[in-house]
Amino acid sequence: MAIDRCICFNLTFDEIQKIAKERDFNTVKELQIAGICSLNCKLCEPYIERMFKTGNTSFKPGDI
Numbered sequence: 001m002a003i004d005r006c007i008c009f010n011l012t013f014d015e016i017q018k019i020a021k022e023r024d025f026n027t028v029k030e031l032q033i034a035g036i037c038s039l040n041c042k043l044c045e046p047y048i049e050r051m052f053k054t055g056n057t058s059f060k061p062g063d064i
């Protein structure tokens, strides 16, 4: 199964990437400060960091 979203905030990494681009965010921290995602269980956090590094928005558990 692909890992492609912040489950807690019900946002796909595609959607998060779009929001980040619109707001000129480059880090998970900026998304968290803005209250957009990655503020609950934080399981998505390393994947979103990876999204910023690679531009990918769908991952497998072994990708990080």
Ligand code: FES
Binding pocket: 005, 006, 007, 008, 009, 037, 038, 039, 040, 041, 042, 043, 044, 045
């Ligand atoms: S999956 Fe993103 S905070 Fe839980």
